[in-house]
Each structure stands twice: as C-alpha cells, then as structure tokens.
Amino acid sequence: MxxxxxxxxxxxxxxxxxxxxxxxxxxxxxxxxxxxxxxxxxxQKFEGFGAAITEAAGYTFSLMGEENQKRIISAYFGPEGNNYNLVRTHIDSCDFSVGQYAAMNDPEDHELKSFSLKRDEEYIIPMLKKAEQTAGKKLSVMLSPWSPPSFMKSNGSRTEGGSLKPEYREFWAAYICRYIKEYRKKGFHITMMTIQNEPNAKQTWDSCLYTDQEEKEFLRDYLYPALVKNELDDIEVSIWDHNKERMFERASAIIDEETNKMVQGVAFHWYSGDHFDAIRLVREQFPDKKLIFTEGCVEYSRFSEAGQLANAQMYAHDIIGNINAGMNAFIDWNLILNQEGGPNHVGNYCDAPVMCDTDNDAVQEKLSYTYIGHFSRYIQPGAVRxxxxxxxxxxxxxxxxxxxxxxxxxxxxxxxxxxxxxxxxxxxxxxxxxxxxxxxxxxx
Missing domain, CATH: 2.60.40.1180 (Golgi alpha-mannosidase II)
Known part of the structure; x- marks a missing residue:
C-alpha cells in the first residue's frame, strides 16, 4: 500500500x-x-467548497479577455481546477458591488410588479452561467441579503445598519421569495439562503441589524410562512451568517421546538478569530444542523503586510480547524477581484485567491488559491470526516x-x-x- x-x-x-x-x-x-x-x-458529512460571485467579481470578470475568462472559470470549476460545487451571491447590493441597488424601490408596489433582476443580469448571472457550463453540472447556490430596500429600513438607508421596520416584515419575506423564484426561473439551483449577512454589524456599506429575537420572529412569523406559501420550503435556511464567537448564543436563542424545522443550518465567518470551540459547541448541541462557513477574506485594512504565505496559511488553518470542529461546507468570499482589491463602493478593499489586472488583462493565482486546492481538489462532496x-x-x-x-x-x-x-x-x-x-x- x-x-x-x-x-x-x-x-x-x-x-x-x-x-x-x-x-x-x-x-x-x-x-x-x-x-x-x-x-x-x-x-459529519462534508458537502463541498465554493466562493462568492459578487457583482465586483462579475464586473472584474467582464473586463478580462476571453482566454483569461476561460482560465479563471476553469481554475475554480474545471476538472483540473479547484472543483468548486458551491456558490454564494447577494440579494441586491453588498459592499463588493459597483454601486448600491435593489430589485425594486417602490414602497407602494406590494405586488412586486416593478421587481427586476436587470442588475444581476449584467455581471453576476453571466459569470454564474459560465461557471456551470465549465463545471458541467448545476452548482448549489446560496442567496444572502445585506440589506432590505431603504424604504423598509428604520434609518431610511441601505447603509449604517438600521433595522427592518416591523410593518415591512411580510413585504420583505415576499421580496426574498421573489428573488429565489426569479433565479430558479433562470435555471439556477438555489438550495440555500441566510436570513441576513452579519446581523450584528453596523457598517458603512449595505447592512441591517437583527437581534436574536428579531431574527427568530422574522423567520418564524414571516419568512418561513412565505417560503411555504411560495412552495420554496425546500430551501435550506441558515441563521446568523456572522462571526464564530457568538454563533452558539444565536443558535440557542433561535432554535426551539417550534423553529427547529425552519432552521437547517448555522452560517459563520472568520473575522473575529478561530473560535473552533464555538463551532464544536454548536455541533454538539445542535447535531442535526449544517454548519457552513459562508465568508472569509484577507482584508487589506488588517493584513496588508502579511504576505502570501501567511495569508495562505490562514486559509488552511481555518479550514482544518473548522472541519475538525464539525463544519459541513466552506464558501470563500470573492472568486476574483481587480488589482485594487475591488471594486468596492465604500473602499473596503480585500484580497482574493485569484486577482486580475484589468488594465493589462493579466491573472495572478495567489498562494491561497493553491492552499484551498489542497483540500477542494481531493475532498469530494459527500466525504465524511x-x-x-x-x-x-x-x-x-x-x-x-x-x-x-x-x-x-x-x-x-x-x-x-x-x-x-x-x-x-x-x-x-x-x-x-x-x-x-x-x-x-x-x-x-
């Protein structure tokens, strides 16, 4: 042997x-x-690896030449590449968008007649289509909102936190369901969603705050009934979608006898440190829930001088620690970014495993891309730890x-x-x- x-x-x-x-x-x-x-x-069973197709990634991709577009997509989704089978994208704009937008902005349009995915069709959907063509199969896609439309917010803005106005909870749940249905009409395999990206963070970009009880009530009384009404109850809903250190508290506050069937997973990020024991605690106390890493990246504001080896090791360290603690899937942040670390409409520039010089049509595969591949190329969907x-x-x-x-x-x-x-x-x-x-x- x-x-x-x-x-x-x-x-x-x-x-x-x-x-x-x-x-x-x-x-x-x-x-x-x-x-x-x-x-x-x-x-635990492991479901695979993936990354986010943000508008920033899709826009950057659109500026690259045809050969480099093929190279990028093959590097992630091709049989000789990193074999990604998962994708996350955002409902309406996030910080890694070219600018702010929403699928509709009319507070009187309760029937969502003005709803349109025109913005997604410019950059996100074309990249997603090419990813599926290269993979030769349907990819499992997660949708996550960063903020409801501004008219639904307590502060009247997509940015600076704010919260969802109680009178718009039903409207927002219907809006989310429409988003899922429109993506499915286009043939995409939307299988997962999170209720809110980083519900504990007031950001200068698209953000919305939820207390644990607000998230629970929105899920129980509005989102889940809307999913059932729209025959979307096959969608796996993950709560939290924020850093690891409070994931156990959030899970404990939301999941009870009534909501247990409504929650399929707990999503988490890495920005506040390892906290592998937090993952392990959730795994022990909620053994039937999927624990999904939904975002992590090397932020230039914190790690600009670290160097490629340190950045790559940060990825490997986190993947190993997360899997050993009970993680079921790993979804990186932006697939690609431009030479500036964007575009990002508030200047929150970051690194990505593949970086693109859009001025000179040049592609750089960072060491972090290779390190992730040491896992994703060999660990098959359905593997068990x-x-x-x-x-x-x-x-x-x-x-x-x-x-x-x-x-x-x-x-x-x-x-x-x-x-x-x-x-x-x-x-x-x-x-x-x-x-x-x-x-x-x-x-x-």
Missing part, C-alpha cells in the same frame, strides 16, 4: 508543488512523530474519507522547521517529511 503525497512550498516568493509517494510497512511499534488515522470512526491524532501543536491535520472510499489527509506545517511524520493507519506505517512552511495532501 502506498500514499500519494502532494506538497507545496513557498520560498523566496516562489511557489513549488511536487508529487511523490511513500510506501506503507507493518507497524513495528513506532511512538515518536506519529500521526494516527482511524477510518472507521466517522463524524474521520478520526485522527497528531503529535505536535506545530502540526495541523484533518482526515476525510470520500464516497469512493479514498482517504484524504491534509497536513499543514506552519513552523520554520522540517517535521517528520510516521503515519499510522490500520496496522501500517508510512514515513515522510513535511518541509518548513509547507502544506501536504495525502491520498490513499
């Missing part, structure tokens, strides 16, 4: 990925530098078993020293080393 190993190093700003194999032998009692994998001990142990806190590891019974082990060495590995599995041992500052995927 052999294990196939794919290792990526990054030295002197040069990426190098090599493949090699290691032979398994009978375990003779090795104790040191051991990593143990237990395929028969199974945890299996048990593993490791010998050092300098080493991070996660192990998965695919539907085809292949085992995938991802090992991250963030230290400045080479690490030796004695991989033990079902009475066999294979020995190999992890270079300093490297990531390795093993398949057997």
């Amino acid at each position: 052999k294990i196939k190993l794919i290792t990526t190093t990054y030295n002197n700003e040069q990426k190098k990925t090599i493949g090699h194999t290691s032979e398994f032998f009978e375990d003779t009692g090795v104790e040191l530098q051991a990593v143990n994998v237990y395929p028969k001990i199974v945890y 299996i048990a593993s142990t490791k010998y050092s806190d300098k080493l991070e590891a996660v192990s998965m078993k695919n539907p085809d019974e292949t085992i995938v082990l991802v090992l991250l060495n963030r230290s400045a020293e080479e690490m030796l590995i004695n991989l033990r599995i079902e009475g066999k041992t294979a020995s190999f080393s992890l270079p300093a500052g490297s990531i390795t995927t093993g398949i057997l």
Whole structure:
C-alpha cells in the first residue's frame, strides 16, 4: 500500500508543488512523530467548497479577455481546477458591488410588479452561467441579503445598519421569495439562503441589524410562512451568517421546538478569530444542523503586510480547524477581484485567491488559491470526516474519507522547521517529511 503525497512550498516568493509517494510497512511499534488515522470512526458529512460571485467579481470578470475568462472559470470549476460545487451571491447590493441597488424601490408596489433582476443580469448571472457550463453540472447556490430596500429600513438607508421596520416584515419575506423564484426561473439551483449577512454589524456599506429575537420572529412569523406559501420550503435556511464567537448564543436563542424545522443550518465567518470551540459547541448541541462557513477574506485594512504565505496559511488553518470542529461546507468570499482589491463602493478593499489586472488583462493565482486546492481538489462532496491524532501543536491535520472510499489527509506545517511524520493507519506505517512552511495532501 502506498500514499500519494502532494506538497507545496513557498520560498523566496516562489511557489513549488511536487508529487511523490511513500510506501506503507507493518507497524513495528513506532511512538515518536506519529500521526494516527482511524477510518472507521466517522463524524459529519462534508458537502463541498465554493466562493462568492459578487457583482465586483462579475464586473472584474467582464473586463478580462476571453482566454483569461476561460482560465479563471476553469481554475475554480474545471476538472483540473479547484472543483468548486458551491456558490454564494447577494440579494441586491453588498459592499463588493459597483454601486448600491435593489430589485425594486417602490414602497407602494406590494405586488412586486416593478421587481427586476436587470442588475444581476449584467455581471453576476453571466459569470454564474459560465461557471456551470465549465463545471458541467448545476452548482448549489446560496442567496444572502445585506440589506432590505431603504424604504423598509428604520434609518431610511441601505447603509449604517438600521433595522427592518416591523410593518415591512411580510413585504420583505415576499421580496426574498421573489428573488429565489426569479433565479430558479433562470435555471439556477438555489438550495440555500441566510436570513441576513452579519446581523450584528453596523457598517458603512449595505447592512441591517437583527437581534436574536428579531431574527427568530422574522423567520418564524414571516419568512418561513412565505417560503411555504411560495412552495420554496425546500430551501435550506441558515441563521446568523456572522462571526464564530457568538454563533452558539444565536443558535440557542433561535432554535426551539417550534423553529427547529425552519432552521437547517448555522452560517459563520472568520473575522473575529478561530473560535473552533464555538463551532464544536454548536455541533454538539445542535447535531442535526449544517454548519457552513459562508465568508472569509484577507482584508487589506488588517493584513496588508502579511504576505502570501501567511495569508495562505490562514486559509488552511481555518479550514482544518473548522472541519475538525464539525463544519459541513466552506464558501470563500470573492472568486476574483481587480488589482485594487475591488471594486468596492465604500473602499473596503480585500484580497482574493485569484486577482486580475484589468488594465493589462493579466491573472495572478495567489498562494491561497493553491492552499484551498489542497483540500477542494481531493475532498469530494459527500466525504465524511474521520478520526485522527497528531503529535505536535506545530502540526495541523484533518482526515476525510470520500464516497469512493479514498482517504484524504491534509497536513499543514506552519513552523520554520522540517517535521517528520510516521503515519499510522490500520496496522501500517508510512514515513515522510513535511518541509518548513509547507502544506501536504495525502491520498490513499
């Protein structure tokens, strides 16, 4: 028996990925530098990887030449790429839009006659169509609102927080259902939604505040009945959609005997730190809910000097920690951005795994793209996490078993020293080393 190993190093700003194999032998009692994998001990099912097609991503994509458009889409959705099967996009505008917009803005139009996806049809939908064409299958799409139309808000604005006026709760629920139905009419596989992106954040961009009780009441009394009325109750609704540190409190406040059937998942972001134990706590207390990472990116306002290796390691560290804590799916933020880290209508510029120089029609695949691929290229939708142990806190590891019974082990060495590995599995041992500052995927 052999294990196939794919290792990526990054030295002197040069990426190098090599493949090699290691032979398994009978375990003779090795104790040191051991990593143990237990395929028969199974945890949560994993549904896949993806990223967001924002208006910013779609607009940037539209400015690239035909060959680079093919390269970008193939890099994410092609069989030789990162094999994404999930997509998130926004209901109406978000910060990563070219400007603010809504599908309708008439407070008297209760029948939504003026409702139009014209703005989505300019940049988001064309990119989504090409992604599906390249993937050769329907992608599972999540919709998330950043703000209701301004006339529905307590502050009369899409920005600076504000809240949904109680008298517009029914109208807003109908609006969301219309959005889903219009996307489905166009043939897209809308399977998931979140109630509100970052409901605890008052932002200079599109945002809306919900207390836990407001989110619960909107879901229970307005959104869920509207989904049922519109025959959309197959949509999987996730609550929270914000940072990890308060996800348990939000889940505990919203999910009860009455709302349990209405909530399929808890969505979370990474911006307030690891909080892997928060994910684990939600997994333990709400074992039937899907725990979905719905957004994370390298913000220039916080990490502009970190460098590609640190940024890529941040992705791998988070993916490993999240999966080990019980995560069911990982959806990155923008698929692509321009050379400025936008466009972003409030200047909230960020990094993306693939960056585009729209002035010179040039594409740069960042190291973070490669690191994500160390997971997404090999962990198949439907895989299950299996048990593993490791010998050092300098080493991070996660192990998965695919539907085809292949085992995938991802090992991250963030230290400045080479690490030796004695991989033990079902009475066999294979020995190999992890270079300093490297990531390795093993398949057997």
